[in-house]
Amino acid sequence: MSNILIVDDELSYRQLLSLVFEGDGHTLRSAVNGREALNLLQSEPADLVISDVKMPDMDGIEMLRAVRETQPDLGVILMTAFASVETAREAFKLGADDFIQKPFDVEELKLIVRKTLEKQDLIHENRAFKRAQRERGSIKNIVGNSEKMHAIFQMIETVAEVQSTVLITGESGTGKELVARAIHDLSPRAEKPFISINCGAFTETLLESELFGYIKGSFTGANTNRKGLFEAAHKGTIFLDEIGEMSPAMQVKLLRVLQERKVRPVGAHDEMPIDARVIAATNRDLKQMSVEGTFREDLFYRISVIPIHLPPLRDRSEDISELVQHFIG
Numbered sequence: 001m002s003n004i005l006i007v008d009d010e011l012s013y014r015q016l017l018s019l020v021f022e023g024d025g026h027t028l029r030s031a032v033n034g035r036e037a038l039n040l041l042q043s044e045p046a047d048l049v050i051s052d053v054k055m056p057d058m059d060g061i062e063m064l065r066a067v068r069e070t071q072p073d074l075g076v077i078l079m080t081a082f083a084s085v086e087t088a089r090e091a092f093k094l095g096a097d098d099f100i101q102k103p104f105d106v107e108e109l110k111l112i113v114r115k116t117l118e119k120q121d122l123i124h125e126n127r128a129f130k131r132a133q134r135e136r137g138s139i140k141n142i143v144g145n146s147e148k149m150h151a152i153f154q155m156i157e158t159v160a161e162v163q164s165t166v167l168i169t170g171e172s173g174t175g176k177e178l179v180a181r182a183i184h185d186l187s188p189r190a191e192k193p194f195i196s197i198n199c200g201a202f203t204e205t206l207l208e209s210e211l212f213g214y215i216k217g218s219f220t221g222a223n224t225n226r227k228g229l230f231e232a233a234h235k236g237t238i239f240l241d242e243i244g245e246m247s248p249a250m251q252v253k254l255l256r257v258l259q260e261r262k263v264r265p266v267g268a269h270d271e272m273p274i275d276a277r278v279i280a281a282t283n284r285d286l287k288q289m290s291v292e293g294t295f296r297e298d299l300f301y302r303i304s305v306i307p308i309h310l311p312p313l314r315d316r317s318e319d320i321s322e323l324v325q326h327f328i329g
Contacts, residue, residue, distance in 0.1 A: 034063025170310030200245030218267020
C-alpha cells in the first residue's frame with residue numbers, strides 16, 4: 001500500500017479522506033497548509049499528495065510549484081471548491097496529475113487515486129529499469145574487484161543520489177572521469193547532458209569563454225553568441241577535470257558561480273541562472289595548495305563537499321589480473 005499526504009485546512013475533509021483511504025490499507029498523514037506539507041515531505045517521502053487549493057499561508061498551487069522543483073514525479077491531485085478554468089490550467093501546467101472539484105464523489109476520487117498510483121508505479125519501474133541498465137554500463141567500465149574498488153562502487157551509488165559537489169582525487173590514469181560519468185549516469189540527472197572539460201588545456205581567457213560562453217562582438221573573432229559549458233550542462237552535470245591547473249582569477253570566477261548559481265557570458269551585462277551539478281577532479285593536493293596560497297581555500301571547501309580518492313593500481317595489486325583481461329578482451 002502507499003503513503004498518502006492529505007493537505008487541507010478543513011478538518012472535516014482531512015478526517016473524511018483519512019477514513020476513506022486508511023480503509024483501503026494506505027498510510028495517511030495530514031497537513032493544514034502547503035508549508036506544513038513541504039516540511040512533512042522533507043522529513044518523510046510520500047507516494048501521493050492530495051491537496052486543497054485555497055489554504056492560508058501557502059496554497060495548493062504554490063505548494064505544487066515547490067514540490068515540482070525537487071520531486072518532479074511525485075503524484076499530486078488538487079481539489080477545490082472554487083474551481084475555475086484558470087486555476088485548473090495553472091495546476092496542469094505545473095504538473096498536477098489530476099484536478100477535482102469539491103464536493104466530490106468519493107468513488108470518483110478513489111478511482112483517480114488508483115490511476116495516479118498506478119502511473120507512479122510505472123514511473124518507478126521504468127526508472128529502476130533504466131538505472132539498472134546504466135549501472136551495468138557505467139560501473140562495468142570501472143575495472144576492479146578489490147576491497148578498495150568495492151568501496152568506490154558503493155560511494156558512487158551513494159553520491160549519485162545527492163546533488164552536492166564532488167571532488168575526485170587520484171593519480172593520472174586512475175579513472176577519475178569514469179567515476180564522474182558513473183555518478184552522473186546513476187543520478188536523477190542521467191537523462192540530461194554530461195559535459196567534460198580539461199581545465200589545464202586552456203589559457204585563462206579561453207577557459208572563461210568555454211565555461212561561461214560569450215556574446216557577439218565581445219572580442220575579436222566573436223562573430224556570434226556562443227553558449228558556455230555551464231549553460232550546455234543545464235539540469236545535467238559538468239565535469240571540471242584538472243581543476244588544480246585553474247588560474248587564480250578563474251578560481252575567483254568559478255567560486256562566484258558556485259555561490260550564486262549564475263554565470264555571466266564574456267561581454268554580457270546580465271547574468272543567467274544555471275542548474276548543473278559540478279564534479280571536479282585533480283591529481284594535485286589542493287589542500288596543500290590552499291595552504292601555500294596557490295589554490296583558494298574557500299573554493300577548495302566549496303568543491304570538496306564530497307571527496308572521493310581513487311587509489312593507484314600499485315595499492316590494489318589484486319586488480320591487475322582483471323585489468324589485463326579487460327584490455328586483452
